[in-house]
């Protein structure tokens with residue numbers, strides 16, 4: 001990274017597909033240049049995998065900036081904080097020699113995800129007529145409590161008695177909604193709750209106002225990254241509803257989810273994989289046939305970082321990329337996993353969707369209709385050579401550059417970074 005200008009101002013990193021785009025690696029690379037990295041939404045259902053040297057770190061809630069000594073890492077108010085999982089992550093990082101002293105802050109306005117939310121998640125998914133394919137970690141119910149104005153926030157931990165009362169109320173509601181738990185489940189829940197409640201004193205010293213912190217950092221001329229989880233197609237409003245996550249993943253939510261105004265954001269970098277993947281249920285218009293699906297899953301290692309679930313794979317979807325460019329106001333894109341396509345003789349991109357009514361070029365609101373569209377594919381020649389050692393666009397085979405040019409043209413946002421492998425060094429910066 002020597003010689004690169006430091007990233008100033010506030011940059012949002014947002015996934016532009018169904019999550020798992022490799023945001024963790026992009027944030028990890030850019031974190032070197034900034035002072036603060038903050039998560040603005042989601043919970044422990046997100047899983048970023050970051051490779052540092054020979055070590056692999058899987059982070060669920062703590063921003064991947066934590067792997068850079070001295071960087072401040074924040075969890076904004078838009079996040080739902082799973083206390084137990086959070087401290088497990090803290091302990092695991094410390095056990096591997098990462099110094100966290102004074103480096104982690106959690107918004108006082110963030111909502112807590114408590115063990116009863118997991119119970120509610122399971123009950124809801126079992127009862128659902130159409131399965132969303134949630135990770136079962138209680139994220140949806142925690143956001144429901146937030147919107148329902150019955151959530152418990154980090155600020156509520158301050159007064160121990162009041163916290164106890166809120167927890168009891170939450171437990172009673174969960175028992176009622178689950179229709180009785182049975183002795184075994186009740187005992188398990190009580191144990192899990194006791195474990196979570198006991199973490200109160202550990203969390204209190206970390207509680208901050210993330211808006212104030214980020215604003216002050218920006219006023220001092222520091223660089224800030226706001227890191228999203230999941231992706232645009234999983235956004236509660238702009239994704240493939242109802243097969244979406246329970247929060248707004250798109251760039252505008254970064255301002256709300258941290259506590260600064262949208263005018264403080266200077267850049268929005270959209271992360272797109274060079275192809276498409278999707279975990280969980282719901283339409284995937286550019287899905288491969290089963291044979292190619294299996295091949296790409298193996299080539300790209302497309303299994304969930306949190307759940308190990310196999311991801312469905314497909315060609316790059318430019319209809320979705322254009323939608324993402326618009327709803328996020330992208331100022332640039334980072335294309336990841338280009339190397340995964342290295343062995344293919346041909347690569348395709350979907351430029352539109354074919355429907356009985358004609359070709360569709362805008363990403364539709366009708367999710368169930370999306371299941372029935374056919375992608376209009378444009379096929380380009382593959383490069384059939386390794387890209388992993390490329391450090392500038394000039395190092396890439398001509399057909400790989402051609403592919404990137406086409407992706408850029410179709411997405412309507414300039415390519416700013418290209419990732420060609422899992423390592424930190426395997427990155428191309430496009431100035």
Ligand code: GDP
Nearest residue numbers: 020021022023024025048049337419420421422
């Ligand atoms: P995230 O949630 O968007 O960060 O994505 P994941 O962590 O689920 O997936 C990213 C996975 O892809 C991790 O295992 C990364 O190490 C890996 N990865 C990221 N960028 C690249 C790349 O350019 N090439 C390859 N081969 N793997 C990559």
